[in-house]
Amino acid sequence: MMDNNEDRTEETTPMEEPVEEVQISDEAQQIVEETAADSEEVDAPDEPDSAPEPSPEQEAAEMKDRLLRALADVENTRRRATRDVEDARKYAASNFAKDLLNVSDNLRRALDTVSEEMRNGDDNMKNLVLGIEMVEKELLTAFERQGISKVDPLGEPFDHNFHQAMYEKPDTEYPNGTVAEVMQAGFVMHDRLLRPAMVAVAKGGSEEQDPPSEVDPVDTTA
Numbered sequence: 241m242m243d244n245n246e247d248r249t250e251e252t253t254p255m256e257e258p259v260e261e262v263q264i265s266d267e268a269q270q271i272v273e274e275t276a277a278d279s280e281e282v283d284a285p286d287e288p289d290s291a292p293e294p295s296p297e298q299e300a301a302e303m304k305d306r307l308l309r310a311l312a313d314v315e316n317t318r319r320r321a322t323r324d325v326e327d328a329r330k331y332a333a334s335n336f337a338k339d340l341l342n343v344s345d346n347l348r349r350a351l352d353t354v355s356e357e358m359r360n361g362d363d364n365m366k367n368l369v370l371g372i373e374m375v376e377k378e379l380l381t382a383f384e385r386q387g388i389s390k391v392d393p394l395g396e397p398f399d400h401n402f403h404q405a406m407y408e409k410p411d412t413e414y415p416n417g418t419v420a421e422v423m424q425a426g427f428v429m430h431d432r433l434l435r436p437a438m439v440a441v442a443k444g445g446s447e448e449q450d451p452p453s454e455v456d457p458v459d460t461t462a
Contacts, residue, residue: 330430333386338434340379341427347376348425383427391426391437393419402426404436414442 294302354369380390391402397418398405403426412420419439426437 330387331432334429334432334434337383337386337388337427337429340383341435344376344379344383345424347372347379351376387430388434389428391428392422393426393437393439394422395419398439398441402428402433402436403439405441406438407440408443409440410443412442416442416444418442 350372351369354372358365359369383389393399393403395414395418403419406423409420414420418441419437420442421440422437423440424435424438427434
C-alpha cells in the first residue's frame with residue numbers, strides 16, 4: 241500500500257511544472273509583443289525646413305525700397321508743411337478782411353447818395369464828401385497791400401467763379417449773358433474768393449455773348 245501512495249506522490253509532483261511553463265511563456269509572449277510594437281513605431285516626420293534666408297542682394301534691395309519710401313514720406317510732409325505756412329501767411333488776414341467788407345460797402349453807399357448839387361454846395365458839404373472818398377480810397381489801398389482786390393464786373397461776361405446771379409434783367413443795352421447791374425461788389429484775396437459780386441445778368445440783349453472760356457475754379461475757403 242505504501243508504494244501506491246508514493247507513486248501517487250510522484251505522479252502529482254510533475255503536474256505542477258506545466259503551470260510554471262505556461263506562466264513563463266505568457267511573460268515571454270508579452271515581452272515579444274512589446275518588442276514588436278516598439279519596432280513597428282514610425283518616427284515622427286521631421287519638421288519642414290524653415291524658409292531660406294534672403295540673400296544679401298535681396299536684403300539690400302528691400303532696405304533700399306524702405307529707404308526710398310521713407311524719403312518720399314518725409315518730402316511729402318515737408319511740402320505740405322511749406323504749403324501750410326505759405327497759406328497761413330497769405331490768408332492770415334482773410335477773416336479780418338471779411339469783417340471790413342461791410343465798412344467798404346457802407347462807404348460806397350454813402351458816396352452813391354451824394355448828388356451833384358451836394359458836391360457843388362457849400363464848403364462843409366464838399367469837405368464831408370471829400371473825407372468819405374479819402375477814407376474809402378485808403379481802405380481799398382490797405383486791401384491791395386494785403387492782396388485783396390475789388391470785383392466790379394459791370395458789362396463783363398458772367399463768371400460763376402466770381403459772380404452770383406440774383407436775377408435776369410431783360411431788354412438792356414448790354415449783350416446777352418453779361419453783367420447788366422452790380423448790386424454788391426465782390427472781393428478776391430490773392431486767388432481765393434472772399435465774397436462773390438451780386439449781379440443781374442442781361443437777357444435778350446442786342447447780340448449773343450459767347451460764354452467765357454474755362455478757367456480754373458476759384459478757391460472759396462478764405
